[in-house]
Amino acid sequence: MTTALEIPSLTILPLTVSHSNLLADAKAAVLVLFPDWADKDLALVQCKDGITNKLVRCTNQQKDLSVLIRAYGKNSERLIDRNQELINIHILSEYSLCPPLYGKFNNGIVYGFIPGDPLKAPGMSDPHVSSLVAHRLAEWHQVKIPGPKTSKLFPILHKWFNEVIAVYASEPSTHRFHQLFSIDTIKQELAFLQKRLEAINAPVVFSHNDLLCANIIYNKSQDKVSFIDHEYATYNYRGFDIGNHFAEFAGYDCDYSLYPSKAFQLRWLTEYLTTATGAAPTDAQVHDLYREVNHFYLASHFYWGLWAMVQSSFSDIDFDYMEYAKMRLDEYYKQRDVMFSI
Template identity: 40%
Template sequence: MLLQIVCSFPLFCFSDMKEPRIAAEIAKQLQKFHQVDIPGSKEPQLWNDVFKFLKKASVLKFEDNEKQKRYEMISFREIQDEVKELKDLSDLLHAPVVFAHNDLLSGNLMLNDLEEKLYFIDFEYGSYSYRGFDIANHFNEYAGFECDYNLYPDKDVQYHFFRNYLSDRPSEVQEQDLDALYTETNTFRLASHLYWALWALIQARVSPIDFDYLGYFFLRYGEYKKQREFCFSLAQGFLSSLRSG
């Protein structure tokens, strides 16, 4: 019986998440998850956490000289300016606040083949946050453990996910609703990179795990800068079209 139970919950591979049938199921389950009502404050925690991480990350000291030299290459004034500008831009989108998983990577998905049901696990980072952040954070995890962000889903793959997220009748979702969620998600795509980049800096100092967290900071912040122009332009163009419409 134990073997049967274990086998009915196979480990997810990050590449499984983009398979259309599974992506559709993840989208449907995420929509249901976002309807959960958790007692307490409904205030989104994202930017509070980011500013908290930034404050802690900016005053670190490393005993290892090489780590300290790499750390001193970081401009925290630049990061603070980026955080403030991104927050101001994302606020204009008025993204819905939901109870978010905030860490929906492949390892936190389990499929029960016997019941043909998908389950989310590990709610350590769960909190009220922005819908677009939770979705974008999931899309960023398409990069897998090799952190190949070229695997971030293209527009067609995202729209497949959005249709299944937005309605039980995916084919009836309006194009304007897809465009709005696409803009929202890809604006918060940048927030996901900033969040985990700053988180990684703190882990580089305090975590006992043998992992190059400092390198991970540079990877995520580098991807933020790489995608910044596209994501900012997308959001600004969308907002401009709303004003002119």
């Protein structure tokens, strides 16, 4: 497999961008990476949509060019394969599906900026924009990356479950966790979910796995969408990537009244399959994918529920991860029998 050091033209910077000195350290990294840039020309602003990392946009006003500096979240390597992220960006840029990777520092990366506006949760259901997303995701799913084409979904879920056990087994500060969740119940439910979903034999594709509104950039002047933040991208079940996207219509507030209707999903899935296969799908193909997606929708809640449980133990970002985990798992249990009846 390609490693970070084997990625062509990747500059490795012996610098650390501290969360407590974010803008100054980010500027220092940029000035080392781009030695012809002048300090006086740079404008930096922190982007605050994310809940994993610290992100800064640096604009060279003289050149009218922006780059992004991402300082990884504290201990986030327990959740994310950072070397895989570098490989993802490098390969996606070769497919013209993301901007270039300029450099890596001790705890983060510098990469290209995509002009446009992140979607907001209500905008996810816009008929035109959502159609663009369906076409773009179908293109994503054609990407090939090094390594076996096998789904990482359940290996990741079991890894995160083991992280939860390690974190919450003995520390006295975990009282809230034990009030909200049962390790034994989660373990049993994970085994049940794995058995049901693996029986579907869903196609495995290169998946984004985190296609929420803030990770979809709409450039109105070009009428195109782009996907950003590729740290969770890997081979996964097609149904998971689409089901997770539909789950994210609810936003961080988990307003599941925004979950797309069956009619909306059927239109979206028709657009997706048309791009993916190069031909108009049959009604049966669309309905089969609808069933697949709504079964894997359940896995999305389990995925981010476990993720949030792990994050709650170490992240220094101001976000109530434990409450978020509860909302995701509550929705899982609420919808489990409904979705499996489709």
